[in-house]
Amino acid sequence: MPPRVYLDWNATAPLRPEARQAMIDAMDVSGNPSSVHAEGRRAKALIEKARGTIATAFGADGADIVFTSGSTEGAALALEGRGLHGAEIEHDAVAAWVETDLAVAPDGTVTVPDPEHSTLQNANSETGVIQTLPEGLAVCDATQSWGKVPLAFNWMGCTMALASAHKLGGPKGIGALILKRGTDLAARIRGGGQEMGRRSGTENVIGIAGFAAAAEAAMRDLDAGTWDRVEKFRNILESGIVAAAPEVILPGKDSSRLPNTACFAVPGWKGETQVMQMDLAGFAISAGSACSSGKVRASRVLTAMGYDDAVASSAIRVSLGPDTTEEEIGRFIDAWTAQYRKFRQRAA
Template sequence: MGRIYLDHNATMPLRPQARAAMLEAMDLVGNPSSVHAEGRAAKAMMERARSRIAQAIGAQSADIVFVSGATEAAALALAGRGVHGAGIEHDAVRAWIAEDLPVAANGRVTVDDPARSTLQAANSETGILQDLPAGLAVSDWTQAFGKIPLAFDWSGIDMALISAHKIGGPKGIGALILRRGLDVAARIKGGGQEMGRRSGTENLIGIAGFGGAAEAAIQDLENGLCERLDKLRNILESALDLPTRETIFVGQESPRLPNTSCIVTPGWKGETQVMQMDLAGFAISAGSACSSGKVRSSAVLRAMGLTDAEADCAIRVSLGPDTTEAEVLAFAEAWLGAHARFRRRAG
């Protein structure tokens, strides 16, 4: 069967539609800020991509501010605002917030003061979904975009963060979405691109790929992707549900993304599982990978009340649009075999 990729929440393989759009952009000479014909052609391509992303996310084109990724979008939205959040937020968000919102054991967060708070739409490690209150200052939609239906204009949220490579676009491009009439102070100053909110010549190739990926992702949703992935995720968890009931499927009692399963087997290190599955031909993840590639104990799981020892034993399997039932069952067979060996060694 060859290698099987089950780490779509880390990054999704580049979609053909994104690749085609990027190749087209590579053939354009102009700078989108130039007024001559070549510049206008580049500008037109950029605005078509902006429109595609806006339609996919349920926003207006003027609300989309292109940045290098969700990490930069978080900095642009949150720096200096004194916003409150929870320990389940991504590191890119947690770096800018007062981390004091309580997290229930089921991974859900209650927000009492939305105007001064941030709350993610979906967690990257567990897939747990949140109820987003109207008036929320900022919401990280990076993992939810393209996996569940979203409509920014109807959400009542001030700002949202998204990233291209989570939906099959290129790495190094993302966007901040702003509620109409709201503005942010530029952190990168210079030529005044992106309506004065983010200076620097726009990454036209990345933006074009982002637009192609967004359009394809929404088409997948309209074609029943949520239902198909939910079925596959349930097949996976049923196959891994050991008779001893020792394995924990984190967030199983909460609403979750349809593609995400966070699995904790006490005593069996997540990093060890990742290496064993890698050798068996499967790409999965454990905890949160930092820039050095080392694995840290999951702050998300600790915030939910799991012990350090339990958090160290978590793995994440995240499915994608092209994942098949045969691939899911092949992973389950390999994982169960590795688990049996682990148990024999453990005595």
């Protein structure tokens, strides 16, 4: 039986070997970073070295980097109580804290009339659509963008940005809120005053070490043009799907997109059904965001873009990574096409 093919990189990227090794090494650092003895200072030094590595990788030199458990916590820390505006296409972790009243165009782009009081994702996790960031934006959710497209916090023009390690090959459960130095930010988790008083709790030393190693390796891949090859394979995938199913809809296809993301729908063929069929065929894909405790529902993103429920409930997302091969893409096209033909026969 052929090996399984992982095509859900936007949900989580496989752990990079550099991150794994950095985490193994960090396990030997036994001290608490808040302790003043030699063991504690060693742990603290590891954290600060990682903070510097991430700042360099993300073009955030001179900014503050607050380690969190991931972008969901970072969003709460950045957005709670601020009364910001956002769009319905924002990730649930962001939409929960903002007024989702910004206009979304059919191509997935968002109009932001008041950047200083708004939040905007840099790239959508479902469609891959990349936004033009307005100068002075309060908060940018860059979770899906780091390591996939050229991006630097210092030229993004925003006050705060979100990052999550597992999206770029780091461990799950560690992320960062990046903010311009001097930004007023009230702590949501109080206690020992770690992370410059903005996020208390003993730091996840092992996760932070893995995060830094993954960020550094991800930027090397980006500089080497790795994602250009990924984009080529994504385009081959979409061409194969369109050839097999001429009625297929590709939301956001004509917009600037992440190089690895393909979102498509055959109206009436439920996304949940396709995910299960592809899983049985040996392919891991998703229907919408993977951060909903296993729930599959009509895509809120596609609904905001103006698609009806027949399309929004039928969309799937296939997201590639640097390890994806052209042979795997061919196998996926064949497997999906076989299931599509069965769907058409049942619908006839």
